[in-house]
Amino acid sequence: MNGTVDEHDAQPLPGQTVEDGTLNLTAWSPDGRALTGSIIRKSGRPAGVVVYDLSAKSFRIVSSDQTNWVRWLPDSRRVLYITLAGDLVGVDTASGTRTVVAAKLPASASDFSFALTPDGRTLFYGAGHAESDIWIAEKPKR
Numbered sequence: 001m002n003g004t005v006d007e008h009d010a011q012p013l014p015g016q017t018v019e020d021g022t023l024n025l026t027a028w029s030p031d032g033r034a035l036t037g038s039i040i041r042k043s044g045r046p047a048g049v050v051v052y053d054l055s056a057k058s059f060r061i062v063s064s065d066q067t068n069w070v071r072w073l074p075d076s077r078r079v080l081y082i083t084l085a086g087d088l089v090g091v092d093t094a095s096g097t098r099t100v101v102a103a104k105l106p107a108s109a110s111d112f113s114f115a116l117t118p119d120g121r122t123l124f125y126g127a128g129h130a131e132s133d134i135w136i137a138e139k140p141k142r
Helices: none
Strands: 021-028 034-041 046-053 058-063 070-072 078-082 088-092 098-100 109-116 123-127
Touching: 021 046, 021 070, 034 070, 046 078, 058 088, 070 109
Parallel strands: none
Antiparallel strands: 021 034, 034 046, 046 058, 070 078, 078 088, 088 098, 109 123
């Protein structure tokens, strides 16, 4: 490879067929052997956490939790995500052990806006509060 990539170099990953949905792969494992993410149904709802093995060219579901974005921990074995219900969850992708992290987040977290430090010891997340003002404009009376 000469350092440039064009459309002829890009190829879809084999083995990612999902009934009634698509894979939403969001993170490389630190060792470069796998990807993680979620299944997104045609309805737009997330339907499980997956790990895609690059050498096997296939994926497996490691949790049925609803989340959009998943991150790897530095050991390339465990993943971390925030469910749509707001729980911070870790899953050991080898054993299948699911752990809800006992952390009280000070505000609702956006599952897509979180990151881990390279050593996996600190989590940064974005939280938001939305307000809306409703205005009425009336036609002046004549």
